[in-house]
Amino acid sequence: MRKTVLLLAILLVFPALAMAKDVTTVANVYIPNVATLAYLGTFDVQFEEGEGKDYARIVGDREVIEDIRLAGFEVEILIDDLAAWVEARRKAIESRPKEQAPVGDVDLDHYLTHTEMGTYLNDLATAYPDIMSLETIGESVSGRALYLVKISDNVGTNEAEPAFFMEASIHGDEIACYIHSLYTIEWLVTNYGADDAVTDIVDNTEIFIEPLTNPDGNYDDPTWGRSRYNDNGVDMNRNNGYMWYPSTTYGTSLHSEPETAALAHVWARPQPYVLGISEHSGTIVVSLP
Numbered sequence: 001m002r003k004t005v006l007l008l009a010i011l012l013v014f015p016a017l018a019m020a021k022d023v024t025t026v027a028n029v030y031i032p033n034v035a036t037l038a039y040l041g042t043f044d045v046q047f048e049e050g051e052g053k054d055y056a057r058i059v060g061d062r063e064v065i066e067d068i069r070l071a072g073f074e075v076e077i078l079i080d081d082l083a084a085w086v087e088a089r090r091k092a093i094e095s096r097p098k099e100q101a102p103v104g105d106v107d108l109d110h111y112l113t114h115t116e117m118g119t120y121l122n123d124l125a126t127a128y129p130d131i132m133s134l135e136t137i138g139e140s141v142s143g144r145a146l147y148l149v150k151i152s153d154n155v156g157t158n159e160a161e162p163a164f165f166m167e168a169s170i171h172g173d174e175i176a177c178y179i180h181s182l183y184t185i186e187w188l189v190t191n192y193g194a195d196d197a198v199t200d201i202v203d204n205t206e207i208f209i210e211p212l213t214n215p216d217g218n219y220d221d222p223t224w225g226r227s228r229y230n231d232n233g234v235d236m237n238r239n240n241g242y243m244w245y246p247s248t249t250y251g252t253s254l255h256s257e258p259e260t261a262a263l264a265h266v267w268a269r270p271q272p273y274v275l276g277i278s279e280h281s282g283t284i285v286v287s288l289p
């Protein structure tokens with residue numbers, strides 16, 4: 001009891017100290033050489049990825065990131081308080097319609113909004129019903145539909161053909177791969193029967209493409225722009241099985257996010273998957289298992 005009272009007293013005297021805990025900050029840190037990177041590794045932070053040539057993107061307690069700055073590192077704060085950022089972003093999204101008014105014909109001559117993508121994919125599936133189907137596999141945190149396209153001959157039947165899976169833009173701010181996946185869909189369905197290679201692929205494989213895995217992050221908010229995270233502030237590319245552990249930006253459990261749970265359900269289907277690609281944009285690298 002006495003300890004509780006004492007702790008309470010300390011917290012009352014130093015409210016800032018008590019408040020400062022649990023504030024998660026996202027920052028870029030300049031790394032001029034390998035020795036500096038090793039030194040940075042001694043701090044209790046999570047490395048998200050390299051940004052450009054000489055930067056590491058880190059996530060950690062605001063106080064630790066301040067310690068890193070005091071240790072002489074050049075620190076650029078990207079998100080000062082991740083929880084506050086999530087709350088503000090959600091409020092902003094609630095105040096605006098998730099979907100726009102229905103749109104007419106959509107061409108791939110710009111970065112499509114989520115609504116435009118829905119129209120575009122529906123129109124393609126209607127135009128090529130024998131080889132393309134469109135399915136909604138779930139909803140994002142903020143309620144945007146998650147679309148999965150299937151392309152194959154006899155598309156209504158799951159045949160025992162080798163299956164290929166591709167998802168794009170699990171990082172919502174990596175938008176080139178989102179459009180690239182839509183081009184891939186268009187290329188396959190419009191060249192079927194005309195191009196021998198495409199016809200062979202469509203006849204003999206089952207192709208599954210989720211063109212926009214993180215529609216919330218792809219939403220171009222006027223204040224924050226697009227985001228790597230979903231609207232729970234989770235980096236969903238770190239919420240799947242590989243090297244996963246619980247953390248603020250990796251999620252509270254494996255596939256804790258509706259978007260990654262939808263992915264897991266698709267992967268669990270009794271489909272003979274032989275190849276899969278997670279498409280990103282922003283750097284030139286191919287990671288193989």
Ligand SMILES: [Zn+2]
Nearest residue numbers: 171174280281
């Ligand atoms: Zn990425």
